Amino acid sequence: MSPGPDGTVASRREVLSRALVEEGDRLYALALRTTRDPDLAADAVQEAFASALEKAEGFRGQSRAGTWLHRIVFNKSIDLLRRRRRYEPLPEEESDELTADDDRLAHGGSWARPPDDVLLGVEAKAALERALEDLTPLQRAVFELKETEDRPTGEVADILDLTPGAVRVHLHRARLKLRARLTHHFRGRDATPSADEAQP
Secondary structure (H helix, E strand, C coil): CCCCCCCCHHHHHHHHHHHHHHHHHHHHHHHHHHHCCHHHHHHHHHHHHHHHHHCHHHCCCCCCHHHHHHHHHHHHHHHHHHHCCCCCCCHHHCCCCCCHHHHHHHCCCCCCCCHHHHHCCHHHHHHHHHHHCCCCHHHHHHHHHHHHCCCCHHHHHHHHCCCHHHHHHHHHHHHHHHHHHHHHHHCCCCCCCCHHHHCC
């Protein structure tokens, strides 16, 4: 979606208004995944749209209106978290390079059942939502855009102002953390317990 042929601010506002209607649910989903708070998510979307309308002249159509709005929503979500002092990730958690801790997580337990099969269960979906709380807001946003919305890596990079390589790193890191939290589900509930686990 791009600005109207006349290129006026009014035509850009119309484009952005249509994009909000078309992308509204996904914008809220991104804000909610990032903030983990329905009220903050709603505020982020509202502030983002107000900001987008104010900056309509800055939208030149180089990217889709929906992509541009997603970027603003993510930035507003992070701003709100910082205002509430809820966003203080460790530097290594936001690094665009894989670390020794990532390597340690990568050598965790294996899954007896395919993840997709496990995650179809209601209980496992609830466990996944709890596990997502352990991710940083950036990792949750990458996970939402890539895994839930199935957006191309390049578009996710554009939305989050990352390089494609950084998107892959943060997605990998998110998957490793989730695997670490959900290992007991992925190993299978019917697996025979070890001698230590069988002790009362």
